[in-house]
Amino acid sequence: MTKIKFGTDGWRGIIAEDYTFENVEKVALAFAQYYKKHPKIERGVVVGGDARFGSQDFAERAAQVIASQGIKVALADGVVSTPMLSLGIIKKRAAAGVMITASHNPPQWNGFKIKAEFGGSALMKDIKKIEARVAKILESGKAPKIKPMDQLRKEGLIRDADLRKPYVNDITKKIDFSAIKKSGLKIAYDVMYGAAFGVMDMLYPDATMIHNEHNPGFKGIAPEPLAKNLQEFIQLIIKEKFDYGLVTDGDADRLGAVDDHGNYISTQLIIPILLKYLVEEKKQKGSVVKTVSVSDIVTKMCEKYGLKLYEKPVGFKYVTEIMVKEKVLIGGEESGGVGMAVHIPERDGIYNGLLLAxxxxxxxxxxxxxxxxxYDEYGKVYYDRIDMRTTEKNKNAIMAKCEKGLKTLGSHEVLSTETKDGYKFRVDGGWLLIRASGTEPILRLYAEADSRAKMQALLKAAQEL
Structure with a gap:
């Protein structure tokens, strides 16, 4: 029997293997059964899909299942990004939402993200209950009863919704495009064939766009804004002498950048730059949330500015938990996701990129x-991450070693160990984080240090455990 587990942000699977129409129907049924009891369910839910292969068809099927349970569905009338769907939930004051996307995963993957009424990822307590319902539905072996699409439309249970135009209008009000235009800076934007195709054309047509079209296969490259996937873009920046470049992932919730010298700039530096702008120039206040894999630079900045800092496990849903309780100036994770109280309690690569611009x-x-x-103010650091594929047996053995405790990592003495998410070993001038994937035989290794050699040595030591 298929097992369906929700990871750090939804359920993901390989299309035609475990990600099938049959399984999407069952997850959609569990979603509908759970949200039927929501006090605002009469306002309905929002459903949409990204630019991946099959996303629009999977979104329609999910909408059919949900509407067949008597819940009104606003179905996106075309490809949308995750932030567009999140904003749509807020604007329509809906009870919840479903986003069909596998975010930055390779082309053969797809996924099912659940969004709450506040627009961000559903909280863990809700996800666990939905996951339990999915297990019961799978165990029963019964297929959901689904009404024909035409009938559901006639009954007013499914209506098409334009989520792109309201999103563009919202961003236009929040970003000073006149200042960007007046600066005369030459900007490039790599859409990575993602759900943001055509959006920057409406927001800032002066930017030079590449991979700005619908290509469900992403030309075989995972739509993740990492340097290894951006070589064509980096060469364009250098050759055409762009001032900088912005890049978003498959569902446009993550951001990366390339500077004027062709250097890849990750979220580990984008978060501090945006935090500096929000505090020093925009004079904004609030708390800061970072996941355990985010740079210590953010910790130092919060100490300087006197800001309350929360450190959470990896996964933006943990950042969201704080964002729905209090004003969060900025919340981020190292993998490209940043959210702010001035926008929505969800990552948005386009908004964050334009705020940087x-x-x-x-x-x-x-x-x-x-x-x-x-770097001048907080010290230069070097960071890298490795996803180490291994066997399930070896993965468990390494995590067992970590649990017992490590005294050294190569030639570096371990000064302290943190266990908020995996094992974070601190050494003089750096740290190493080791996390085990809950769904695959993969160990995620993260390291930051005050020299490149030390950072590389920490990662090497982890690989040799």
Whole structure:
């Protein structure tokens, strides 16, 4: 029997293996059964899909299952990004939402994200209950009763919804596009064939776009904004002398950047730059949330600014839990996701990229200068991450070693160990984080240090455990 587990952000699977129409129907049924009891369910839910292969068809099927349970569904009338769906939930004051996407995963994957009424990822307590319902439905072996689409439309249970235009209008009000245009900075944007195709054309057509079209196979490259996937983009920045480049992932919730020298700039530096802008220039206040894999630079900045800092396990849903309780100035994870109280309690690569563009335009700095400013004040650090594929047996053996405790990592003495999520070993001038995937025989290794050699040595030591 298929097992369906929700990871750090929804259920994901390989299309035609475990990600099938049959399984999507069962997950959609569990979602509908759970949210039927929601006090605002009469307002309905929002359903949409990204640019992946089959996403629109899977979204329609999920909408059919949910509507067949008597719940009104606003179905996106075309490809949408995850932030578009999240904003749509807020604007329509809906009870919840479903986003069909596998985010940055390779082309053969798809997924099912559940969004709460506040627009962000559903809280863990809700996900666990839905997951338990999925298990019962799978165990029963019964297929959900699904009414024909035409009938559901006639009954008013499914209606098409334009989520792109309201999103563009919202971003237009929040970003100072006149300052960006006036700066004359030459900007490039890599859409990675993701759900954001065509959106920047409406927001800032002066930018030079690449991979800005619908290609469900992403030309065979995982739509994840990492340097290894951006070589064509990096060469474009260098050759055509762009001031900087922005890049978003498959469902446009994650952001990466490339500076004027062709250097890849990760969220580990984008978060500090945006935090500096929000506090020093925009004079905003609030708490800060970071996951355990985010740079210590953020910790140092919060100490300087006197900001309350929360450190949470990896997964933006943990950031969201704080965002729905209090005003969060900025919340982020190392893998590209950043959210802010001034926007929505969810990651949004396009908004974050444009806010970065606004800062560079108003400050007159290049992206490389903005990065150097952070280094000058808080110290230069080197960061990398490795997803180490191994066997389930070896994965468990390494985690058992970590649990017993490590005294050294290579030639570096372990000074302390944190266990908020996996095992984070601190050494003089750096740290190593080891986390085990809950669904695959993979160990996720993260390291940050005050020298490249030390960072690499920490990762090597982890691989040799």
């Amino acid at each position: 606004e800062y560079l335009a108003k400050s007159g700095k290049t992206l490389s200068e903005a990065v150097q400013e952070i």
